[in-house]
Amino acid sequence: MGRLGAHVSAAGGVAKACERGAAIGCDALQVFVKNANAWRAKPLAESAIEAFRSARAVTPGPSVPAPLQVIAHASYLINLASAVPETAERSRDALVDELQRCDVLGIDALVVHPGAHVGQGEDKGLDAIARSLDEVFSRLPGGGVTLLLENTAGQGTVLGADLAHHGRLLAMLAEPARVGVCLDTCHAFAAGHDLRTANGYEALLSGADESFGLERVMAWHLNDSRHPLGSRKDRHANVGDGEIGLDGLARLIDDARFERLPMILETPLGDDEQGHARDLAKLRNLA
Ligand SMILES: [Zn+2]
Numbered sequence: 100m101g102r103l104g105a106h107v108s109a110a111g112g113v114a115k116a117c118e119r120g121a122a123i124g125c126d127a128l129q130v131f132v133k134n135a136n137a138w139r140a141k142p143l144a145e146s147a148i149e150a151f152r153s154a155r156a157v158t159p160g161p162s163v164p165a166p167l168q169v170i171a172h173a174s175y176l177i178n179l180a181s182a183v184p185e186t187a188e189r190s191r192d193a194l195v196d197e198l199q200r201c202d203v204l205g206i207d208a209l210v211v212h213p214g215a216h217v218g219q220g221e222d223k224g225l226d227a228i229a230r231s232l233d234e235v236f237s238r239l240p241g242g243g244v245t246l247l248l249e250n251t252a253g254q255g256t257v258l259g260a261d262l263a264h265h266g267r268l269l270a271m272l273a274e275p276a277r278v279g280v281c282l283d284t285c286h287a288f289a290a291g292h293d294l295r296t297a298n299g300y301e302a303l304l305s306g307a308d309e310s311f312g313l314e315r316v317m318a319w320h321l322n323d324s325r326h327p328l329g330s331r332k333d334r335h336a337n338v339g340d341g342e343i344g345l346d347g348l349a350r351l352i353d354d355a356r357f358e359r360l361p362m363i364l365e366t367p368l369g370d371d372e373q374g375h376a377r378d379l380a381k382l383r384n385l386a
């Protein structure tokens with residue numbers, strides 16, 4: 100089985116995320132390392148870094164020993180494809196900052212959306228992303244944090260719904276070894292991959308393998324989809340309550356090829372805030 104977990108709040112300090120994850124039965128966590136809706140943030144205090152490292156070191160998951168596996172998700176404001184120099188520069192600065200935060204926290208992977216071309220077209224958008232990533236990595240020589248490019252639903256001018264985009268980006272990079280991929284089940288389904296069937300699932304994986312190699316998949320986002328196949332809409336549903344359904348998600352969590360990978364819920368929490376706890380229980384019951 101994959102390491103089932105959830106995106107948990109880091110409110111009150113990122114160390115609190117470990118407690119929250121443990122309370123709902125996470126074997127892996129995803130966190131924001133700063134406010135995801137702001138460009139800037141104060142540097143992490145030494146005490147916050149220490150608190151996180153110690154909390155993580157002693158927090159096991161229900162099926163794995165401590166330390167918990169933790170990945171981070173970058174701010175939604177970042178657009179590495181932007182043709183507006185100011186936005187592109189802010190995006191690169193923000194990504195450098197987030198990678199540095201991950202580094203000091205000991206988090207070894209950061210998920211980011213590739214970007215939106217906003218009318219300049221796919222080719223120019225992909226070129227801009229590659230140039231941005233090259234600059235980001237050159238500003239962090241030898242950094243140990245892997246950047247995971249997520250697949251997207253393909254809403255608007257967002258790039259990365261087509262897995263060929265990830266392969267093209269990797270081929271353009273000066274340091275492709277610093278980049279992996281995070282696959283999101285809701286986004287893949289919205290982009291036209293029918294994860295309800297074994298054929299649809301295998302087609303997604305063979306597309307990934309052809310484009311960038313399956314070994315580059317280093318994390319999954321485990322979300323059901325509120326909207327139908329191919330809708331190109333990015334709206335997550337609780338597992339089993341959406342259009343993919345529990346059987347489709349079960350195929351992934353049992354896939355031996357992804358046994359040790361974080362599989363992170365980004366599903367609605369609901370009024371009682373227990374959405375992730377319920378989703379984790381449902382998934383574990385399948386095993
Ligand atoms: Zn996601």
Ligand SMILES: [Zn+2]
Pocket residue numbers: 283285286333334335
């Ligand atoms: Zn999404």
